[in-house]
Every structure is written in structure tokens, then in C-alpha cells.
Amino acid sequence: MPVLEKIQAALGDRYAIEREIGRGGMATVYLAHDLKHDRRVAVKVLHPELAATLGPERFLREIKVAARLSHPHIVSLHDSGEAGGFLYYVMPFIEGESLRERLNREHQIPLDEALEITRHVASALAYAHSTGVVHRDIKPENVMLHQGEAVVTDFGIAKAVTSAAGENLTQTGSAVGTPAYMSPEQAAGDPVDSRSDVYSLACVLYEMLTGRHPFEASTAQAMLVKHLTETAPYLRSVRSDLPPAVEQAVAKALAKKASDRFATAVEFAQALHTGATPPGVASVKSASGAAKSIAVLPFVDMSPQRDQEYFCEGIAEELINALMRIDELRVASRTSAFAFKGKNEDIKEIGRKLQVEHVLEGSVRKAGNRLRITAQLLKVADGYQLWSERFDREMEDVFAIQDEIAQSIAKALRVVMSDQAIGAIADVQTDNVQAYDYYLRGRGFFHQWRKKSLLFARQMFTRAIEIDPRYALAYAGIADCCSSLYTWFDRDEEYRAESERASLKALELNPNLAEAHEARGVALTVAKRYEEARAAFERAVALNPKLYEAHYFYGRLWFLQGDLAQAAKRFEEAARVRPEDFQTRMLLAGIYTSLDRPEDAKAMRRQALEIITHHLEMYPDDARAYYFGAGAAFAVGQRDQALKWLERALAVDPEDPLILYNVACVYAEMGKIEDAIACLERTVSFGGTGHREWMRHDSDLNALRGNPRFEALLVE
Secondary structure, X not given: XXXXXXXXXXXXXXXXXXXXXXXXXXXXXXXXXXOOOOEXXXXXXXXXXXXXXXXXXXXXXXHHHHHOOOOOOEOOOOEEEEEOOEEEEEEEOOOOEEXXXXXXXXXOOOHHHHHHHHHHHHHHHHHHHHOOOOOXXXXXXXXXXXXXXXXXXXXXXXXXXHHHHOOOOOOOXXXXXXXXXXXXXXXXXXXXXXXXXXXXXXXXXXXXXXXXXOOOOOOHHHHXXXXXXXXXXXXXXXXXXXXXXXXXXXXXXXOOOHHHOOOOHHHHHHHHHHHHOOOOOOOOXXXXXXXXXXXXXXXXXXXXXXXXXXXXXXXXXXXXXXHOOOOOOEEOOHHHHHOOXXXXXXXXXXXXXXXXXXXXXXXXXXXXXXXXXXXXXXXXXXXXXXXXXXXXXXXXXXXXXXXXHHHHHHHHOOOOOOXXXXXXXXXXXXXXXXXXXXXXHHHHHHOOOOHHHHHHHHHHHHHHHHHOOOOHHHHHHHHHHHHHHXXXXXXXXXXXXXXXXXXXXXXXXXXXXXXXXXXXXXXXXXXXXXXXXXXXXXXXXHHXXXXXXXXXXXXXXXXXXXXXHHHHHHHHHHHHHOOXXXXXXXXXXXXXXXOOOHHHHHHHHHHHHHHHHHHHHHOOOOHHHHHHHHHHHHHOXXXXXXXXXXHHHHHHOOOOHHHHHHHHHHHHHOOOHHHHHHHHHHHHHOOOOOHHHHHOOOHHHHXXXXXXXXXXXXXX
């Protein structure tokens, strides 16, 4: 009886085998139909000689390792067993192709895509290594590509073979590992750890970028000798257009001694990313993967009058701010998480888009002074509920509820919180619920970045202070509102004076509040007391390194002083804290242009365009995204798209100085000199005189320099 018929006969009560779809050194892969669950699966059947050596008990014991792994970039294990003398395991059927198939077709893969694939694999490895699992057979055949994502297959299989056969069977086809990708210690039969997988991943990346293996030989044994004794040719000797830092990272990962390599897959991915994009800037998708990560979605308003939307958003934002103080936890930002507001999207899709492993969702029902808050923590991979609670309390208990939710999440995720983090979560700044209510309203308006919204935010913060005169956060909010109004919209001296008063009061009330030092830094910048402003920002960052505004406004301070290198450093920090932020990337692009770093500028614009395109799908009325997106689109050759987005930005508010200024920047880069100057003249006429300081150093406006109308605008 043919092998396929034998396998079908053995597995026929559970799986209907359709056809063979692949064959490797350890197993043959079949496409099958899972009869019980009505789904397509991939059934991998170990080769008979390997199955005989391994034995069913040892195979099933070791394969349990793979069954425990759950990660967005790892192909999960559905089933395994022994039937009719065959050892098999079952995984989801991935609609797509293997990295090997892609390489066979295209020979080389573009740098950005190769690094993205590497980041995905590194993310999977980092997670597996954290559970004590080493893959041992990372190669293109074990990386599947599906809808722009890379997923790793065959975790646990190599370990099972190792247990039975050792690691010296390198020429038979049933070897543990594949000679072209084996680390020196694996080739020598020595014990391996996570750094062996890092070596193998570097071999895979080398092949993606060059179309060849780092070592080439006519036999498997000769290949292993080269891994043990030779140094791989430097990447740029094979492909000269690659960034030097990428070459350096790959060389380090291919070090002969494991101790000389990157300690973790995450470190390797981060080093690669530093080489592909400017130092310190995080990618759109985190190289560290989704482990111990969470998104807090806006809570749903279930109140009878449906009038608590701001409160629902505020609760979620406060939880985000509290959880961000936990160093061991990566938290999706407000901007990213709130994009899913009101959308009935699958939890797995939310997790994939936000690159998180857990999602917190909930609802608020307020009736009179009674408050009901429900919250549940979900695991993205399977939708299972890790924790849920319902709180029926008086409004005055809202702070205790937030504290309880945050600490419950930390426990559910097994995150060890420091005393500082616990203190930050518990530090609500006010015990007056009504003052807190107005503060949340103010934060909602502040995030809109428009003159009218800033004025409304200032009113809400002022009302909060009238109720609780010792509310430091509200004073910081007023200071930020007034500084922004003075800088971008109206050079009314009262705004500058109020930013001074409010920032000092916030510090007086709470000298250890990072937001107060940030607000003070901005107020001092407005007053052109730059040395004092730097000290304030440094203190804010020391108190809370994850406070995006501190890094962002610190960068603007350095830019105003003309120190572009320091400005770049601070904007890079801001981008690391908030990876999905597009504005810092566009600001960095302009700075890199001025610093004669064209490749870095190009990379920033590409990243920004990707983020903005996704952002506008969820926020179609965001003028700031439109004008920044226009600049990015034009830079990559999409002139028509850029013009369309500029029109959309101006349509939002044709008299807004901030919109007009940024539209002018793009017009200038496009060579539309008269349109650019006209926008800048309107910027000044509508109160944006503060933009003059920015104009003096903005490389986007270089095409205007020397034009009499433009030079006249720089005169105060």
C-alpha cells in the first residue's frame, strides 16, 4: 500500500488527507481536513527511520513543549500523536508561502522587508526563550509568510529529535538542525542555548539580504567545518548598499563564541533596527514582540443618557498612564488604543494591529451618584478571559477602582511591580471626584490640538481647580494649554504669564510630579529661559522616562536653539516612547535632512507614511495627520496624494495657524513657492507669530530662503 494511503488509513477517523504539500529532513507535510473541527490543517508525519529512533513516548513528551507556546508569530500546535506506527503533529494550515519559497522565487528580499521578517522571528524566539524553549532549527523552511506577517513553525520538534538521537546526525537528512544555519556549538554537538537561535536567525537574514548563505560548501560536513572555523564574508562585500550598522549587527550575531553574540534575539533585532533607521527610534512594530504587553480600550458608555463618553475615555486614559509606569509592561498609547473606539472589531485583530498580547475592555454606567464599572482582561491569542470584575460603587470610589484594576492586571500578567510603580498608580492627585471629572473633560479637549479645543480644555482645568485648589495636574494642564496657545495661535502676553503662574503652582503643590516639570519646561521655553527649561525637562524625564510630552517638547527646545543633533536625540526618545507617533518621525526627517543624513530622513518618512495611512483610516478628520502625511507622500514620489491631503488639511480649518504653517512647509518642498509664502503670511495674520522662531531653522522651508516676502516674515 502506498505511504499516503497508509497514513490516511491510520488517521482517517480524525483527518482526511488531501495531498502532500512539502517534504523536509524530518517530516513530510500533508494538507488535510480536520473532521472534528471542520478546518484545514497541516499534518506533519515524521519520516519512518526518525520515528523508529525516537519512539512515541519520548516524542509525545517532548512535543508538549510546543503545545505550551502561544504567540502571534508562532504557529500553534493543534494535535500530536501516534497512529499505525506513524508519529505526527498537526498545526494550522497557513495560507501563504514559506520564506524558502519566496527566496527561491526572488533570490533577495528588500532590506525593510527582510528586517521586518527578522523582527517577527526574533519576537517569536524571545518569547520562546523566555519559557526555556530553544528552537534549534531556524531556517527559511520553518518561517511562513502570511498577509505581511512572518510566523515560525516546528517549535519543539528539534528538541524531541535531540533527546533521542543527539546532535551529530548532520548528513543523513534527519539531522537536528540544518547545516547551512547551524551555530558552531550546535555543529560541534555541544549544549546550545538561546544564542544558538540568534546565530541561525543571522544566517537566515544574511541569505535574505544577499541571496546566498554566509558559508558555502559542496557537502554538509564541509559546511559545518566552515561554521566552526571560518568568518563569514562581511555583508557589504556581497551587497554594498546595506547600512554599515546592519552589517555590524549580523557580524556580531555570527560570532563563533556564543558569549560574543547578542544575549537575546531582542537585542539582535534592536541592533538591526538601529542600523536600518536612525539610532534610538523604535519601529512601527516592536522588536520585542507582544509578551507582557497590553492595550486599554476606551470603556463603553452604558449610562441611560449616553452622556459619559469623556468619563469613559478618561478612565481608560488614567489606566494607561498608571500602567505605563510599570517598567516590565509595554502599554499601547492612547492614540493607538482609542482608534478602536466604537468599532466592533475582533479581539485578535486588535491585538495584531496594536502588537499586544492582552486587551483590557470595559464599560461604565453612571446613574446619579452611583457608578458601575465592568472590566475584563482578555488574552489576544485565544480570546480567553484572564480576569474580570464588576464594581458597583459610589462615584467617590472611582480612584480605588482604578487602583484595583491596574494592580489586578499586573497580577494577571505576572508583572512584578516596583514600589515606585505602585505609588504612581495610587497617586491620583485629587480626592474630589467632581474635580477629577472636569480634569478628564479637559484632557479630552487638549488632545484635539486645535485653538478652540485648547480654550475649552483651559476652561475645564480651571473649573477643576476651583473645586480642588490643590490639584497639581490641573495646574499643569492649564500651563500646557496657555503655552500652546501662545506658541501657535495668539501671542497674547496673558497666555505666557498664565503658563508661568500655573506651572510654578503645579510644582509648588507636587514637586515630584513629572507632568509639572514638563509643563514648567514648556513655560520656560516660551519665556526663552532655555537653560532653566532644559533643567526642568531633565527632571521630568528622570521622574517618568515614559512621559512622551517631556521628550517631545525637550526636542522642540533644542530645535529652537539650533542644536539639531540634540533635537534629534530627544525626538528619537519620544518616538521610542510612542512608537505609533508620526509627528516625531516627520520632524526627525527634516532634522536628518539638515544634518546631511538623507538615508535616515528617507527611512523616517517611509515609517511616518505607513503610520499615517493607517491612522487616517481611523481618524479621517485629523488635519495634523493630513499635512504630515502630505510631506511624507511627496517625499516618496506620491505628489497627487500629497496635494489631496493638503487640501483635506486646509478644509478642516483654513484659518488655523498650525495647519497653515505645516501646509506651507510641504508646498515649499514641492516647489510651490507662492502658495507656501501665502500660507505663511496667513499663519502670521491669524496669530501664529510664534512660528517665526521655527521658520528660522526649518529645513522644509529652505526653498523660500532669500525670497523677500519670506525674509520679511522673519522680522518681528
